[in-house]
Amino acid sequence: xxxxxxxxxxxxxxxxxxxxxxxxxxxxxxxxxxxxxxxxxxxxxxxxxxxxxxxxxxxxxxxxxxxxxxxxxxxxxxxxxxxxxxxxxxxxxxxxxxxxxxxxxxxxxxxxxxxxxxxxxxxxxxxxxxxxxxxxxxxxxxxxxxxxxxxxxxxxxxxxxxxxxxxxxxxxxxxxxxxxxxxxxxxxxxxxxxxxxxxxxxxxxxxxxxxxxxxxxxxxxxxxxxxxxxxxxxxxxxxxxxxxxxxxxxxxxxxxxxxxxxxxxxxxxxxxx
Numbered sequence: 001x002x003x004x005x006x007x008x009x010x011x012x013x014x015x016x017x018x019x020x021x022x023x024x025x026x027x028x029x030x031x032x033x034x035x036x037x038x039x040x041x042x043x044x045x046x047x048x049x050x051x052x053x054x055x056x057x058x059x060x061x062x063x064x065x066x067x068x069x070x071x072x073x074x075x076x077x078x079x080x081x082x083x084x085x086x087x088x089x090x091x092x093x094x095x096x097x098x099x100x101x102x103x104x105x106x107x108x109x110x111x112x113x114x115x116x117x118x119x120x121x122x123x124x125x126x127x128x129x130x131x132x133x134x135x136x137x138x139x140x141x142x143x144x145x146x147x148x149x150x151x152x153x154x155x156x157x158x159x160x161x162x163x164x165x166x167x168x169x170x171x172x173x174x175x176x177x178x179x180x181x182x183x184x185x186x187x188x189x190x191x192x193x194x195x196x197x198x199x200x201x202x203x204x205x206x207x208x209x210x211x212x213x214x215x216x217x218x219x220x221x222x223x224x225x226x227x228x229x230x231x232x233x234x235x236x237x238x239x240x241x242x243x244x245x246x247x248x249x250x251x252x253x254x255x256x257x258x259x260x261x262x263x264x265x266x267x268x269x270x271x272x273x
Contacts (some may be wrong), residue, residue, distance in 0.1 A: 003063075003117050007133035010108050010120035010220070013060050015129060018106035021053045021091055022124035025100065035100045045094050050074050053090035057108065061086055068110070075218045085111045087219040087242075092121075093192030102126065106186045107194035109219035114243050119220030121198045130198040130224055138201050138227040147230040150206035151254040158187045158259075159196040159205045163212040173211065180209075197221025200250050201228035207251035207259050211235065215243050222250070231256040235263050 001009070028034055036045040038053045062127065069084040073089045075242055086108065091097050093104030101204050102125040102205050109119035121130040132138040138145050150156045163169035183189055188205060194217060196208045201224035219242050222232050234240045235247035251259050 003133045004136065005215060006110050006118040007120070007136070009064065010118050011122075011129060011131050013057055013110060014106045014108045014120040014122040016060070016120035017053050017057050017090060017108075018124040020056055020083065020233065021049050021097070021104075021106065024049045024052070026099060028100070031100050033100075036094070036098050045098050047091070047094060049097070050091045050094055053106065054088060057088050057090060057106075071215060073214065083113055085114075085243075087111065089194060089216040092194040093167075093190070096191045096192065101191070103190045103192050103195060105192055105195050105198075107216065107220045109223060111219065111242065111269065114241070116219050116223035116242055119223045121194050121220050121224065123198075130201065130220075131225040132201070132220070132224045134223065134227070136227070137209045138224045140198075140202055145202045145228055147200060147225065147228045147252045148203035148206050150252050153183050153255060153258045153262075156184050156206035156255055157204075159199060159208040160187060160189060161191070161193050161196065161210045161213070162189070165212065169212050176209075176263060180259075183258075183262060186216060193217040193268045194221050197225055197250055200230055201225045203228075207249070207255050209235075209247075209249045209259055209263055211247035213245055213248065215245060218242065218245050218248055222248070225250045229253070233260070235260070 009247050034047045036047045039265050044191040052076050054072045058076045067080045069080040069085040070078040071087045089107040092107050105123040106122045117134045124172050161190050199205045223230050231253045232250045249259050
């Protein structure tokens, strides 16, 4: 498949999977809490719909791309030999899904030798498909998008998220918020790393930073931001390893350096100027 064909496949599967989860959520009724278990901690939920949606995605991929590898949030892993690897988050923003809040999505990306080449994020509640292919730009529902023109941190809208690990992770993140909040216009916590990155790509927020995340959270979003003209790195300013993203900063090029300074002051990450 060409990169463009891979992008079309990402788009198609993300729409199908997101629509499946959306129907299931609607069937529960407005405001009804989705039954859930927990994973890494008492505040990290997983529902049967996460698992069923991931199974749908994996079934499609195994039929259409049998030689590719698969990494799924809910444990669907397959080792192929093609060099292509799919990173899947069937419902990113599961807490929002459980509580019937709109901030959740399906995120799918395909990597070649560890580098994202195509990806899609579908937010079914608002019927928005964010899509990108390497070298071909980023779109929302087919319309090309670009990161904002923000150049000043003080008038920028930031996005971030918090870890589900109830140890020092949240204490570190709270300290970072206390440091950065006075420096920006405001901070949004959407509850979905994938949507945060999609919003950076679309110019809806100017920057995003988060630590203690996983590849399936950000693989599609990283490609969206870079294809929309943004800058994405690790916290120390080095190239981001999408397969193991310990921490991520995504921003307009003019803001990126200032955001790195802010997170480094809290975490102690060293970086080259």
